[in-house]
Amino acid sequence: MAAPSFVIDVDYEQPAAGAGAACDTRHAWARVPSEPSQDVRIALKERIRRLLRERNAVMVSHFYVHPDLQDLAEETGGIVSDSLEMARFGRDHAAQTLVVSGVRFMGETSKILSPEKRVLMPDLDANCSLDLGCPVDEFSAFCDRHPDRTVVVYANTSAAVKARADWLVTSSCALDVVSALHAQGRKILWGPDRHLGDYIQRQTGADMVSWNGACIVHDEFKALELELLKKAHPAAKVLVHPESPADVIALADAVGSTSAILNAAQRMDASEFIVATDSGMLHKLRTLNPGKTFVEAPTAGNGATCKSCAHCPWMAMNGLVELANALETGAGEIHVDPALGLRARVPIDRMLAFTAGLKNGQAPGSLVAGIGAA
Secondary structure, eight states, rough: OOOOOOEEEEEOOOOOOOOOOOOOTTTTTEEEOOOOHHHHHHHHHHHHHHHHHTTTTEEEEETTTTHHHHHHHHHHHHHEEEEHHHHHHHHOOSSEEEESSHHHHHHHHHHOOOOOOOOSSOOOTOOOOOHHHHOOHHHHHHHHHHHSEEEEEEEOOOOHHHHHSSEEETTTTTHHHHHHHHHHHHHHHSSSSSHHHHHHHHHHHHOOOEBBBTTGGGGOOHHHHHHHHHHTTOOOOEEEESOOOOOTTTTTTTEEOOHHHHHHHHHSOOSSSEHHHHHHHHHHHHHHTTTEEEEOOHHHHHHHOOTTTTTTTTTTGGHHHHHHHHHHHOTTTTOOOOOOOOHHHHHHHHHHHHHHHTTOOOOHHHHHHTTTTT
16 A cells, blocks of 8 residues: 655746746645655565565665665665766666656656656656656747747756757756857757756857746856855855756856765865755765755745745655555556657757767867757
8 A cells, every 4th residue: 555645836936938938836735744754664665675686676866866766775785876878877777667766857868768667656746847848839839930949948847848959968968969060150048957057058059049948946046145155154165057047046156966065065165055956966965075065045035935945846856655556566557659759769868979979088069060950
């Protein structure tokens, strides 16, 4: 029997449409599992370990899910990572079943890259405000109004939106991809996160038009309150995810993806950090840096709605009970139409080839040449 849960209503108010387009996600909601007792947690973890062995399965967990699911993934030979490494790991692992603890677009991406494998998620209703706010019909119409632009979409999108794109990016490679396209004279259509798009445009100078979406978590960080927190912690360095508003990014000592934030915390000469990303990230930061202090960036204060309070309500839907049930019964299986999956795989494979090429020292221009809108 499933553990009891309660429902969080996320009254997500989509920002007013600007030059791009926007869609309403104010009916978003999340069903968050109750915390099991310590005895139940131990029994569930042992059950999951057994089922992983029996089902020839491996866990792939995001940094934002519950610490139990992060630890269990690593203890059983899986991975805890950002969405780019999740995609690579699932594609390359020998397991025939992938258990993706995260949100739905991550499960879809795993299925697109590994159509022959079974992909399970603890809860198929675990979604993403960026995905929900970018329906494919509206986004395709937006693209059709700008036929001369190379379509670059963020990983936080549906399989259908990915299939409409020329390039897929994550926050860890978006700057490199757009920089390379800009160097080739390409004009960019970006979607769906407007904060990340604005950050990339400022960094690269690329000619960009953007869809008007936002992450329900990162959109909540407040610059005024962050300045006050910095005064209270004058020695702290500020780590910010680029999905945050520009005035928050302007206060950062380091800006980057979840992996970049982890690296910065380990590399920088500081013992205290203020972190502007999902609070689920604090578990890994504290685990890898036991002598350092990590403080959540503020979502409260002037103009705050605190609809997320620095933790994605959909990421919070991933629980041990739901994970065990998925492995036991096959509930939560991800299905992607094969024809759609083939189209969506093209921009994903381009991203993976691009990042692998950069790692091997290839010139960025050679990795984007001839690819994208004319």
